[in-house]
């Protein structure tokens with residue numbers, strides 16, 4: 137089973153021709169309230185790919201919080217370890233421009249109170265996967281990773297929003313997932329030689345001493361640190377909204393690894409799923425089902 141410990145947000149999304157520069161005001165579309173949050177997104181993506189999934193996190197008792205679980209509930213994600221706190225739910229203020237690119241500001245709300253103690257005892261054993269990101273407190277993320285390490289579970293960390301961790305801090309992580317910008321940030325932080333994606337990711341994997349996967353948008357994804365360098369393609373699509381595409385990749389990757397696929401297969405299917413997620417508006421409503429992923433994989 138997959139346990140996702142992470143954020144649950146409501147995304148307040150406005151489409152704009154061009155996202156505003158500092159000091160600029162632009163007019164946008166009507167806003168939409170869409171369930172989001174990197175944790176919840178990854179949980180839903182894994183569930184739609186066919187995995188049994190437990191979500192661990194927190195929402196507030198405000199009005200907006202009612203929208204936060206609107207996709208997770210019908211999908212059948214186990215929400216028994218989602219706490220409802222007094223106060224605000226996490227909210228992400230998102231602009232999506234005409235090219236499908238976004239800007240995101242996150243107000244953490246109840247996510248700031250999510251803690252590893254909420255993870256049910258005994259749920260992270262040798263046949264389980266723990267999926268983590270960084271919109272909940274870092275100390276709790278690493279406490280969760282330690283629980284998983286003790287239990288023998290696989291641990292996947294999506295380093296988003298980016299934080300320049302040391303190899304020692306990542307001791308309990310098996311697979312680090314970054315996007316191309318986060319890979320560059322990491323490489324710059326360590327003063328690594330940078331070149332094409334393969335070179336950067338290989339250097340990063342060596343420096344961190346673990347498997348690193350970088351998602352590359354329309355160029356697919358690349359991994360290093362396991363059985364050499366693995367490169368998988370994206371699907372050719374016309375993107376309308378890239379929000380949540382990286383979360384889709386991480387969730388689907390975890391789903392296929394959890395059912396026993398090897399890294400190359402899991403990455404290939406995750407890259408296809410990430411591409412499909414760019415073809416519809418919003419994060420969670422755009423995540424593909426397993427049947428859609430398999431049909432696109434041919």
Ligand code: RIB
Pocket residue numbers: 143145146147171172173174177227228240242271379380381382383419
């Ligand atoms: O990765 C996309 C997500 O980032 C959005 O759903 C938003 O909630 C922010 O967490």
